[in-house]
Amino acid sequence: MKNSSGNSNKSLLRFTTAGSVDDGKSTLIGRLLYDSKSIFEDQMDHIRESSKRLGREEVDLSLLTDGLRAEREQGITIDVAYRYFATPARKFIIADTPGHIQYTRNMVTGASTANLAVILIDARKGVVEQTVRHTYISSLLRINHIIFCVNKMDMVGFDETRFLTIRTELEQLVRKLGIEDAHYIPISAKYGDNVVDPSINMNWYSGITFLRLIETIDIKQDYLNSAARFPVQTIVLPQSAEYHDYRGYAGRVAGGSFRTGDEITVLPSLLKSKIHGITVFEKSIDRATTGESVTLTLEDQIDISRGDLITGDGEMPLAGQDIRMMLCWFNEKPLHPGARYLLRNNTHESACVIKAINYRMNIETLGKETSVDGLKMNDIANISIKTSRPIFYDPYMKNRITGSVIIIDEVTNETMAAGMLDSE
Amino acid sequence: MKSTLHINDEHLRELEDEAIFIMREVAAQFEKKVILFSGGKDSIVLVHLAKKAFWPARMPFSLLHIDTGHNFEETLDFRNDLARELNVELLVRYVQDTINYGRVSEEKGINASRNKAQSVTLLDAIEELCIDVAVGGGRRDEEKARAKERFFSHRNEFGHWDPKNQRPELWNIFNGRKNVGEHFRVFPISNWTELDVWQYILNEKINLPSLYYSHRRPIFKRNDVYLAWAPFMQLKPTEEVFEADVRCRTIGDITCTGVSFSDANTLEEVISEIAATRVTERGGRYDDMRSEAAMEDRKKVGYF
Structure with missing residues (x-):
């Protein structure tokens, strides 16, 4: 049997970084990969050669993370790139995103699966608009843990007062946005101070290094205490002699946990039954917790199909057709009230119409702009929609899986927007 | 190890x-x-x-x-x-x-x-x-x-x-x-x-083709990569075929699959070698080195 926290992220940490060309984000990642010995010799050779060809004086660690040709040519990061490294304590997945305002959508994408956000601040410049934007996006996507790395400390003479001034300003921002867990570390990504090894230049800093922090930060609590949710992905019907009457519901637990014998309710039908068995391949388990892909069998033969939501006997999800959400618009084609789209939450699809844009966030000042008649790419706004049939969901602040949606264009099939339900 | x-x-x-x-x-x-x-x-x-x-x-x-x-x-x-x-x-x-x-x-x-x-x-x-x-x-x-x-x-x-x-x-x-x-x-x-x-293969006891373990085969060296030799392959005058104990790190088309010298006969040994290695697996893929x-x-x- 698995322990009470399930297998959710005990040894896997997904974090997101956002930053622009010159704040040292790629250098920090390069440094982490290099110092944790996750860079191989052939990659290092490539980087040496590329650095030389591009006329850089030193080996440019940022070239490790800038993948596509256009990015290498223009020296910018235009998409989300995923990077991997591991230490004996944990495996890490980095969603590395560009920081400029025209890449807000990429930041939102990278943040959607992250447990932690790393925000870099140039010690010379302090808190700038971009810092506010990144912190806001992290809080909007409900990343509970943020590490602020005050970088380029070498350029300000490793000055403690400078660090403390920036830290005080950041703390105000953190309070304003209601972020649960924030950390502040003075670093020099270029020279490695406080990245993997403690800095010899900043004896005044008594905290742990960046790597030590991400190795030890506790994210288990983030998954406890949510209500039991199981969106049905597909029905398992073997139709073989051995499993003649077998009917299994395959899915990934999206909240709380389910035990054999638990009473469940199926939405939208409201039919009730009990869990007969939980299996992972050939193995039966007593309990499935958030994040686990399992197959459920029920005591009763009831009609369940893909898109249905199996819930435990705790708090029921919300149901409705008139729904408000925070939304990030992804497409070059603008959004206007009255437009119709497809809405997907979990495995469930329905049609929807945009009723109103309630306000647009100014993500540099955090002010709300009303009387907005359309949204452009990268805009973040609060909107109201009406769906063709009731959807079942949780507020995004309670559950990132059952509280999130995407909006799809019915003709081009493109993903136009991402929405966080019932959030402000 | x-x-x-x-x-x-x-x-x-x-x-x-x-x-x-x-x-x-x-x-x-x-x-x-x-x-x-x-x-x-x-x-x-x-x-x-x-x-x-x-x-x-x-x-x-x-x-x-x-x-x-x-x-x-x-x-x-x-x-x-x-x-x-x-x-x-x-x-x-x-x-x-x-x-x-x-x-x-x-x-x-x-x-x-x-x-x-x-x-x-x-x-x-x-x-x-x-x-x-x-x-x-x-x-x-x-x-x-x-x-x-x-x-x-x-x-x-x-x-x-x-x-x-x-x-x-x-x-x-x-x-x-x-x-x-x-x-x-x-x-x-x-x-x-x-x-x-590799760790998943080990944990799940998944069978693999024998090529992934140490075996003896004719190979030759081209631009710092050792390639498996097959009769239809053209060699440069300076290239010489010889036999060695090797294993494949990836398996693809024989013309572009690099091999590495190895005595690893079990999954545990293969994993130890990989964990200690300093070259990415595609580093042995000739097709990626073109540009x-x-x-x-x-x-x-x-x-x-």
Whole structure:
């Protein structure tokens, strides 16, 4: 049997970084990969050669993370790139995103699966608009843990007062946005101070290094205490002699946990039954917790199909057709009230119409702009929609899986927007 | 010798949960589904995950092998046995046929490879068989162009990938909607690293072709990579064939699969070697060394 926290992220940490060309984000990642010995010799050779060809004086660690040709040519990061490294304590997945305002959508994408956000601040410049934007996006996507790395400390003479001034300003921002867990570390990504090894230049800093922090930060609590949710992905019907009457519901637990014998309710039908068995391949388990892909069998033969939501006997999800959400618009084609789209939450699809844009966030000042008649790419706004049939969901602040949606264009099939339900 | 990396492999359970979730989304969102099967370890792991995802039902996929004709014999036997054991349909399409029909011309010269031609055969097979999704074992840690690949990767009616205009992918919502003639490539083990794959193979006791373990074979050296030798391969005058104990780190077309010297006879020994190694696995792939953006260029026109 698995322990009470399930297998959710005990040894896997997904974090997101956002930053622009010159704040040292790629250098920090390069440094982490290099110092944790996750860079191989052939990659290092490539980087040496590329650095030389591009006329850089030193080996440019940022070239490790800038993948596509256009990015290498223009020296910018235009998409989300995923990077991997591991230490004996944990495996890490980095969603590395560009920081400029025209890449807000990429930041939102990278943040959607992250447990932690790393925000870099140039010690010379302090808190700038971009810092506010990144912190806001992290809080909007409900990343509970943020590490602020005050970088380029070498350029300000490793000055403690400078660090403390920036830290005080950041703390105000953190309070304003209601972020649960924030950390502040003075670093020099270029020279490695406080990245993997403690800095010899900043004896005044008594905290742990960046790597030590991400190795030890506790994210288990983030998954406890949510209500039991199981969106049905597909029905398992073997139709073989051995499993003649077998009917299994395959899915990934999206909240709380389910035990054999638990009473469940199926939405939208409201039919009730009990869990007969939980299996992972050939193995039966007593309990499935958030994040686990399992197959459920029920005591009763009831009609369940893909898109249905199996819930435990705790708090029921919300149901409705008139729904408000925070939304990030992804497409070059603008959004206007009255437009119709497809809405997907979990495995469930329905049609929807945009009723109103309630306000647009100014993500540099955090002010709300009303009387907005359309949204452009990268805009973040609060909107109201009406769906063709009731959807079942949780507020995004309670559950990132059952509280999130995407909006799809019915003709081009493109993903136009991402929405966080019932959030402000 | 135990590696210092990955004392802990609990993260593999989460990677498996994620991959199984993706497999089930593929099953639910598409009609004609294939797993691209090369006989390499990544595609073997994919098949294992598919088996687990739908148990006790049979996996809703066929296996599709794009055969360059330049194979390791062991791989073909392994492929045939696996398909039989799982009772799934095995589809094989041959690069040689594509060349015979004049759809693509064979590369000439010393470094001739059918790697590029493979893409044409694959796209032809996708069209011929009305395949709307091909599940592949690509991983984002393999190569820098792959680092930006989506789990659900859209291909237009020409089978082309547009890296600058990919659909955003958020949370665990995967949008596999498409128009007629378009298809998707799906990569369930995107977030796995080479070491994750090996540890998973060990934990799950998955069978692999013998090529992955130490064996004796004729090899030769070309531009710092040791390649397996086969009779049809052209050698430069300075290149010399000799026998050595080696294993393959990846298995692909024989003309571009690098081998490394090894005495590793068990999975544990292979993993120790990999954990200690200082060269990425694609570092031994001759096809990637052609130019800095070699992989990106091939992927745009339909490569795996």
